[in-house]
Amino acid sequence: MARINKIKGFADLFPPESNLYVFMEERARKVFPLYGYEEIRIPVLEKTELFARSIGGETDIVQKEMYTFADRKGRSLTLRPEATAGVVRAFIESGMASREGVYKFFTFGPMFRYERPQKGRMRQFHQIDVEMFGPEHPQADGELILMLFNYLQELGLNSLTFYVNSLGCKECRPQFQEKLVAFLTQVPEENLCADCQRRRTTNPLRVLDCKVEKCREVVREAPKITDCLCEECKKHFEQVITILNQSQIPWEHNPFLVRGLDYYQRTTFEVVSFDANIGAQSAIAGGGRYDGLVRNLGGPDVPGLGFACGMERIALLLEGQKQNSLDFFVAIIAEQALNAGIELAQRLRQKGYRGEVSFEAKSLKAHLRQANKKKSRTCLILGEEELVQKVVQVKNLQTGLQQSVAWEDIEQALGILF
Numbered sequence: 058m059a060r061i062n063k064i065k066g067f068a069d070l071f072p073p074e075s076n077l078y079v080f081m082e083e084r085a086r087k088v089f090p091l092y093g094y095e096e097i098r099i100p101v102l103e104k105t106e107l108f109a110r111s112i113g114g115e116t117d118i119v120q121k122e123m124y125t126f127a128d129r130k131g132r133s134l135t136l137r138p139e140a141t142a143g144v145v146r147a148f149i150e151s152g153m154a155s156r157e158g159v160y161k162f163f164t165f166g167p168m169f170r171y172e173r174p175q176k177g178r179m180r181q182f183h184q185i186d187v188e189m190f191g192p193e194h195p196q197a198d199g200e201l202i203l204m205l206f207n208y209l210q211e212l213g214l215n216s217l218t219f220y221v222n223s224l225g226c227k228e229c230r231p232q233f234q235e236k237l238v239a240f241l242t243q244v245p246e247e248n249l250c251a252d253c254q255r256r257r258t259t260n261p262l263r264v265l266d267c268k269v270e271k272c273r274e275v276v277r278e279a280p281k282i283t284d285c286l287c288e289e290c291k292k293h294f295e296q297v298i299t300i301l302n303q304s305q306i307p308w309e310h311n312p313f314l315v316r317g318l319d320y321y322q323r324t325t326f327e328v329v330s331f332d333a334n335i336g337a338q339s340a341i342a343g344g345g346r347y348d349g350l351v352r353n354l355g356g357p358d359v360p361g362l363g364f365a366c367g368m369e370r371i372a373l374l375l376e377g378q379k380q381n382s383l384d385f386f387v388a389i390i391a392e393q394a395l396n397a398g399i400e401l402a403q404r405l406r407q408k409g410y411r412g413e414v415s416f417e418a419k420s421l422k423a424h425l426r427q428a429n430k431k432k433s434r435t436c437l438i439l440g441e442e443e444l445v446q447k448v449v450q451v452k453n454l455q456t457g458l459q460q461s462v463a464w465e466d467i468e469q470a471l472g473i474l475f
């Protein structure tokens with residue numbers, strides 16, 4: 058029979074890769090609640106109109122990247138290309154949007170975009186999505202970016218840059234847009250890529266972050282939105298900057314950061330990595346403020362802001378950092394030590410250490426090969442001699458150092474090692 062393979066741009070995740078996803082989710086569940094966020098779950102399938110109305114009909118996502126199909130009754134449905142629209146819909150539909158207060162949510166899950174697959178870019182990919190509703194204050198924008206920074210640090214990611222910009226509001230952005238269109242109409246057609254020739258009338262802001270080199274050259278001379286902000290937006294942006302400056306976040310103002318979704322107002326940001334492992338796809342997270350979106354989707358006028366992390370891209374960075382899957386691997390080198398090994402492993406697991414134990418006695422060499430394959434931090438060696446003396450040889454697999462430890466001291470020894 059012919060074999061059935063997976064769809065292009067979709068992936069199966071097995072260990073050790075899948076462990077990275079568990080790790081990202083675990084750390085999110087640890088960090089986000091420190092700021093008052095709670096986990097929610099929402100559907101992956103929504104009515105197409107939800108995305109067209111929120112992300113914007115002229116965006117690449119809606120124009121050419123959505124998985125849209127008719128269901129059995131002919132209704133147009135779409136596999137979500139991102140989570141914000143669905144979270145906002147659920148927020149309104151639940152009635153919460155009509156009750157005052159600050160609401161903070163996070164959610165994980167698969168998203169779908171029909172893009173050309175490459176390293177760090179998939180058709181089914183995963184996001185960690187965070188949304189906050191209620192506050193209009195710049196302190197909320199600041200805290201959100203601080204939380205993202207805290208989270209990425211918890212993952213052990215350090216060499217990152219945070220690009221920050223303001224896109225103004227519905228008062229000042231149209232004026233900027235006019236200036237930009239005036240500038241772009243003077244640019245000779247051949248100096249822009251085919252997409253941007255179209256965008257300069259349909260969605261001129263998107264020309265600003267086109268990745269094609271000749272467009273980037275044009276954009277260097279373009280007017281900057283942050284020079285055209287109204288007083289309110291200017292004040293808001295300055296306050297966000299003050300918060301960023303009093304933190305250790307490595308941030309830069311990028312006046313050409315506009316993002317690929319139309320719902321943003323005022324603060325926008327993107328986190329990029331210059332690590333070679335991530336390929337050409339350098340943005341690992343992005344977000345911003347989207348005041349007006351809740352109302353645009355039929356709810357009351359509640360401000361909102363959030364971000365999403367791309368889990369595939371973060372996984373590429375983490376892979377480069379070599380993760381340990383296990384804390385210990387118990388290597389039994391004499392038959393009579395098998396049961397003592399089970400007992401020892403059980404004790405360590407009850408203390409929260411992750412580990413495995415060999416179910417058969419083998420040569421030390423074979424065990425070490427296995428322990429390294431499982432990416433264990435340590436190998437605990439139990440043989441005839443150790444059984445008699447009630448000790449275990451603890452080998453640190455990173456440094457190669459080995460020491461003899463009494464059974465009752467083993468938890469303490471592992472504690473020191475980590």
Ligand code: HAM
Pocket residue numbers: 138139140141170172177178179180182183184186187188317318340341342343344345362363364365366367368369370
């Ligand atoms: P986004 O910038 O479209 O924003 O996506 C966020 C992150 O998802 C990107 O920075 C990237 O790491 C990852 N990502 C996007 N497309 C792909 C892909 N095809 N393959 C792998 N990773 C990908 C949003 O989706 C907004 N909803 C974020 C947000 C939440 N804004 C406010 N709240």
